[in-house]
Structure formats: C-alpha cells, structure tokens
Amino acid sequence: MSSLIRIAGVIALAPTALAVLALFAMMVMTFFDVVLRSTINTPIEAATELTRIMMAVVVFATLPVISARNDHIAVDLMDGYFKPAAARLRDAAIALICGAMLWWPAERVVVLAKRAESYGDVTEYLAIPQHYIAWFVAVFTYLTMAALIVRGLILIVEPRALEAAAPDGPAPEGRDD
Amino acid sequence: MIEALIGFGAVLVLVLLRMPIAFAMGLVGMVGYMHLNSFRGAVSMVARLIIDTAQNYGLSVVPLFILMGLFVNKGGLSRELYQVSFAFLGHLRGGLAMATICACAGFSAICGSSLATAATMSKVAMPQMRKYGYDDALSTASIAAGGTLGILIPPSVILVIYGLLTETSIGKLFIAGIIPGLIGVLFYLGAVFFTVARKPGSGPAGERTPWPERWAAVRGVAAVLLLFFLVIGGLYGALNFWPINLAFSPTEAAGMGAMGAFLIALARRSLSWRDTWQVLKEAAFTTATLFTVLIGAWVFSNFVNLAGLPEGLREMVTAYAVQPWVVMLFILAIYIALGCVFESLSMLLLTVPIFFPLVTGPVAEGGLGFDPVWFGIIVVVVTEISLITPPVGLNVFVLKGVVPDVTTGTIFRGVTPFWIADIFRLALLVLVPWLVMVLPNTM
Numbered sequence: 172m173s174s175l176i177r178i179a180g181v182i183a184l185a186p187t188a189l190a191v192l193a194l195f196a197m198m199v200m201t202f203f204d205v206v207l208r209s210t211i212n213t214p215i216e217a218a219t220e221l222t223r224i225m226m227a228v229v230v231f232a233t234l235p236v237i238s239a240r241n242d243h244i245a246v247d248l249m250d251g252y253f254k255p256a257a258a259r260l261r262d263a264a265i266a267l268i269c270g271a272m273l274w275w276p277a278e279r280v281v282v283l284a285k286r287a288e289s290y291g292d293v294t295e296y297l298a299i300p301q302h303y304i305a306w307f308v309a310v311f312t313y314l315t316m317a318a319l320i321v322r323g324l325i326l327i328v329e330p331r332a333l334e335a336a337a338p339d340g341p342a343p344e345g346r347d348d
Numbered sequence: 349m350i351e352a353l354i355g356f357g358a359v360l361v362l363v364l365l366r367m368p369i370a371f372a373m374g375l376v377g378m379v380g381y382m383h384l385n386s387f388r389g390a391v392s393m394v395a396r397l398i399i400d401t402a403q404n405y406g407l408s409v410v411p412l413f414i415l416m417g418l419f420v421n422k423g424g425l426s427r428e429l430y431q432v433s434f435a436f437l438g439h440l441r442g443g444l445a446m447a448t449i450c451a452c453a454g455f456s457a458i459c460g461s462s463l464a465t466a467a468t469m470s471k472v473a474m475p476q477m478r479k480y481g482y483d484d485a486l487s488t489a490s491i492a493a494g495g496t497l498g499i500l501i502p503p504s505v506i507l508v509i510y511g512l513l514t515e516t517s518i519g520k521l522f523i524a525g526i527i528p529g530l531i532g533v534l535f536y537l538g539a540v541f542f543t544v545a546r547k548p549g550s551g552p553a554g555e556r557t558p559w560p561e562r563w564a565a566v567r568g569v570a571a572v573l574l575l576f577f578l579v580i581g582g583l584y585g586a587l588n589f590w591p592i593n594l595a596f597s598p599t600e601a602a603g604m605g606a607m608g609a610f611l612i613a614l615a616r617r618s619l620s621w622r623d624t625w626q627v628l629k630e631a632a633f634t635t636a637t638l639f640t641v642l643i644g645a646w647v648f649s650n651f652v653n654l655a656g657l658p659e660g661l662r663e664m665v666t667a668y669a670v671q672p673w674v675v676m677l678f679i680l681a682i683y684i685a686l687g688c689v690f691e692s693l694s695m696l697l698l699t700v701p702i703f704f705p706l707v708t709g710p711v712a713e714g715g716l717g718f719d720p721v722w723f724g725i726i727v728v729v730v731t732e733i734s735l736i737t738p739p740v741g742l743n744v745f746v747l748k749g750v751v752p753d754v755t756t757g758t759i760f761r762g763v764t765p766f767w768i769a770d771i772f773r774l775a776l777l778v779l780v781p782w783l784v785m786v787l788p789n790t791m
Binding site for chain 2: 187190191194195197198199200201202204205209210219222223224225226227229230231232233234236237242243244245246247249250261262265268269272275276277278279280282283304305308312
C-alpha cells in the first residue's frame with residue numbers, strides 16, 4: 172500500500188509542476204505588463220485574461236494534491252481530547268464527508284462546462300475558448316473529490332501506510348495569517 | 349434568522365471536530381441554502397462560485413505577494429534587518445528587544461503573514477538576545493508581539509482576504525494599514541521601555557555601533573527597502589515621474605514585488621533551482637488552501653444572507669435604539685473573546701459575513717454606518733491581539749516551537765505589556781478613525 176502512495180506522490184508532481192510553471196509565468200508576465208505600460212505605453216493586452224486562466228491552473232492543479240496531503244486549514248484546538256483510534260476514525264469520516272459533498276457541485280460544474288462549450292464563448296484578445304477552463308476546473312474538482320475519498324478509505328483500512336509516506340516537511344510557512 | 353444561528357453553531361461544532369474550515373462552512377452553507385431555497389439552487393450556487401472564483405483576477409494578488417515574501421526571505425533579509433536595527437538601537441537598555449520589534453516591522457513590509465514573521469525573526473533575534481543575557485520572557489515576547497505586525501503592515505494576506513470577501517478596495521486597505529502599523533511599532537517600543545524600566549536586569553544594553561558600520565548595515569537592506577517603496581508607492585499612486593508614471597493595481601504591485609524579490613535573490617546568488625521550485629510550490633499550495641477557504645466562506649455567507657441574519661441584527665439594533673459605538677464595543681468584545689480560542693483566519697471568515705453588513709450598512713437602514721476600510725483595519729488589529737492572547741495565541745506557540753526550553757507561561761507573562769499596548773492602540777484607532785482613514789482618503 173505505501174508503495175502505491177509513493178507512486179501517487181510521483182504522479183502528483185505533474186499537476187504541481189503545471190501550477191509552478193503557471194505561477195512563474197504569471198509573475199514574469201505581470202512584471203513586463205507593468206514595465207511596458209509605464210515606459211513605452213504598450214501594455215500586454217492579454218495579460219488580464221491570461222492571469223485569470225493561470226489562476227485557475229495554480230489553484231485547481233494543486234487542490235487534489237493538498238487535499239491528499241491534508242494541508243487544508245483546520246483548527247486543532249480539541250486534538251488533546253481524542254484518543255488516537257478515535258482521532259483516526261474522525262479524520263476518516265471527515266475526509267469521506269468532504270469528498271462526498273463535492274459530488275453534486277462537481278456534477279453541476281460539468282453541466283456549466285458543457286453549456287459554455289455550446290455557447291462557444293472565447294476570451295477577448297487571444298480567443299481562447301472559455302469552456303477549456305470550465306472543463307479543467309471540472310476535471311480537477313472530481314480529482315479533488317477522489318483524493319479526499321481515497322484518503323478517507325486508507326485511513327480506515329491501512330492508516331499506517333499514510334504515516335509511512337507522510338507529506339514531505341511541515342505545512343507551508345507563508346500561509347494564512 | 350434562527351436558521352443562520354443554527355448554521356453558525358453547526359460550523360463551530362464541525363470546525364472543532366477538525367473538519368477543514370473551508371469544508372465546514374461550505375457544507376453548512378450548502379445544506380442551509382438547500383433548506384431555505386432548493387437543492388438545485390444550492391448546488392448551482394456552489395458550482396457557480398467554484399468556476400467564478402477559479403478565474404478571479406483579484407485573487408491573483410495572493411500568490412504574488414506570498415512569492416515576494418518567500419523570495420526575499422531566501423535572500424537572508426531577516427538577518428540583515430536585524431543587523432540594521434541592532435546597529436541603531438543595540439546600545440540602549442532593552443535595545444535588542446527594540447531592534448527585534450523594528451526588524452519584525454521591516455520584515456512585515458515584505459511578508460504578509462504573522463506566523464511566518466515570528467518564525468523567521470525568532471531564528472535570528474533569539475540567539476542574539478540570549479547572548480546579551482536578556483530575560484527569556486522579554487525576548488520571546490518581543491518576537492511574538494513584533495510578529496503580529498505581519499498582517500497589518502502591507503502587504504497582508506488577511507487584508508486581501510477581507511478585501512475579497514467584502515469587495516473592499518485592497519489597495520486602500522493596504523495603505524490604511526501603514527499608520528496603525530507604525531503606531532503599533534511605537535507602542536511596542538513603549539512596552540519594551542516599560543519592561544526594562546521596571547526590571548533593568550531583563551534587557552541589558554549592548555555595545556554602541558560606530559556610524560560607518562551603521563551605514564554599511566543600511567546598504568545591506570537598501571535593495572529590499574527600495575522594493576518596498578516601489579510596491580507601496582506604486583499602489584498609492586505616488587510614483588509619478590514624467591514620463592514614467594508608476595501606478596499599480598494590487599495585482600500589479602504584487603507582481604512587481606515578486607519579480608523584484610526574485611531578481612534581488614538571483615543577484616545575490618542565494619537562489620538555487622531547487623529553492624525556486626520550493627518557493628513557487630509553497631506559494632501555489634498556500635494559494636489553493638486560501639482559495640478553498642474563500643469559496644467556503646462565500647457559500648456560508650450566501651446562506652447567512654438568505655437567512656436574513658444581517659437584517660435581523662439591524663432590526664435588533666433599531667428596535668433597542670442602541671448607539672452605534674455601543675454596538676461596536678460589543679462586537680469588539682466578541683472578537684477579543686473569540687480570539688482567545690480561534691486562529692486568526694478562521695475568526696475572520698466566521699465573523700465578517702455576520703458583522704460586516706451591520707457595521708458598514710447605511711444608518712438609514714439600521715446599519716452602523718462605519719467605513720469598510722476602517723472596519724477592516726480594526727478587525728485585523730483585533731486579530732493581531734488574538735495572536736498573543738492566552739490560551740491559544742498562535743505566535744506564542746510558534747516561539748515555543750523555536751525555543752522549546754522556555755515555558756508558554758513565561759512567554760505569556762512577557763507578552764502582557766505588549767498585549768496592554770495593543771489594547772491601547774485598538775482604543776486609539778476606534779476613538780480617532782482619522783488615523784486609519786487619512787492616507788486612503790487621499791488616494
């Protein structure tokens with residue numbers, strides 16, 4: 172089981188790399204947009220729509236990964252009151268509920284993506300079809316759901332496998348407050 | 349109205365059961381909306397929010413400002429900031445603790461997170477203060493308190509979240525944070541002064557640094573200071589040098605900051621490929637968690653509004669004919685009480701959807717008529733206080749993680765004068781809103 176989880180970790184590198192590239196591109200593009208606009212008055216006109224697309228990529232490509240790693244912001248105030256076995260079942264139940272609740276919105280996102288496809292709307296400057304983004308969001312919402320449910324099941328069936336393949340290092344530093 | 353209160357209770361229970369806050373708010377919001385409207389309506393609302401938030405241009409400010417902080421940090425800024433502050437303040441009694449406060453403020457000007465500021469500065473400042481024989485209570489407390497400035501002095505992740513949640517101008521919020529942040533620094537310096545006046549042995553003076561060395565230390569941080577003034581100056585619209593006019597939107601300011609920090613780190617050869625990957629990955633992950641939390645908060649907020657909670661609160665205020673400032677005091681008391689147990693972001697997300705419409709609504713409709721920017725700053729200051737309030741002041745626990753041999757009791761004891769300084773600052777900002785509004789009003 173733990174080798175399977177390790178393989179999942181390797182597969183997760185792909186969407187992570189996609190997000191990292193999108194974020195780097197967003198930084199470089201924003202910089203040149205401002206510099207070009209301020210100095211020779213020629214902004215990158217497609218910057219806004221590209222930023223929107225890159226944002227969707229940064230966020231949704233990483234959502235399944237952080238869900239699988241349990242990196243979501245949670246309050247651990249009551250942790251001392253749960254025995255380890257109870258805590259494990261609690262975490263399993265929570266992962267399963269979180270995954271399950273995504274089912275209906277995910278289904279609806281697919282409907283919205285299909286609708287966008289039938290309208291055939293494109294972005295203003297680069298004429299990128301809007302439904303590409305909607306489909307990307309839909310697919311990754313389903314993957315997030317799958318990641319949460321698999322995590323919940325592993326916590327019930329073989330919790331030690333998750334500990335063996337624990338996330339690398341502590342939670343991100345620069346987050347929330 | 350009763351539905352909203354039940355919903356609020358349900359979120360609290362789920363959150364305490366360790367359900368991620370985003371999912372707790374999303375689940376309760378969705379079920380509640382379903383109850384008041386329809387299954388289809390609720391699911392559509394959530395799906396629409398997922399698709400629209402994914403492509404939210406305003407949200408791109410989050411990863412870019414996080415990137416800026418992470419890149420600058422890789423360049424070793426925290427050590428240099430401390431050296432500068434030490435060079436100018438180290439010879440005073442309690443000077444190292446004062447230097448810590450100033451270095452924290454400088455770091456906050458690049459980093460938008462209080463926990464990261466406390467964690468980073470503790471690694472630099474703590475060994476120094478130990479070397480000079482500072483009392484553990486004073487040294488840990490000055491870092492824990494100084495770190496809270498991270499979310500007030502721009503850029504600030506919490507202010508961005510508040511701005512997105514309430515559709516308040518992020519640029520104005522950032523600019524509004526400057527004066528209250530500086531007041532915070534002054535009051536904290538006062539708290540150090542008070543501590544060493546009462547107990548001179550707690551913070552002995554260090555040696556005086558000669559002027560040439562002081563200037564050398566300033567040169568070390570010059571590039572980053574320049575970057576800060578470029579970013580904030582551009583945001584304020586003050587950098588108009590014909591023919592070049594630098595006026596940024598928040599996203600553009602963040603992009604300039606991130607790229608600038610990246611270039612500075614490159615120039616100093618303090619950035620490997622591996623570091624770059626790590627920094628980008630961390631920023632992307634953090635963005636995704638914040639984004640999830642925002643969707644959850646919006647779903648919950650839609651439900652609360654549908655349930656008529658804001659109107660309910662307004663009617664209550666009108667019915668009892670209470671003065672706006674009495675209500676405000678009551679709200680602040682609730683915040684300080686919640687701050688004792690809740691982590692800052694969770695507190696903001698849970699309370700803003702409930703209080704914002706009441707506090708900022710027009711007086712004619714039973715609102716209190718306060719300015720959204722002012723309320724944002726006040727909320728952040730209260731949140732800062734919660735970071736050093738027992739029993740779960742998070743910054744105190746960050747310190748505890750770095751210096752395990754100091755008890756939390758000792759840190760909290762040292763924090764007391766800083767906490768009192770914060771309460772004074774809060775009172776000042778509530779009584780003199782001009783201090784918050786003077787800069788953003790000129791934008």
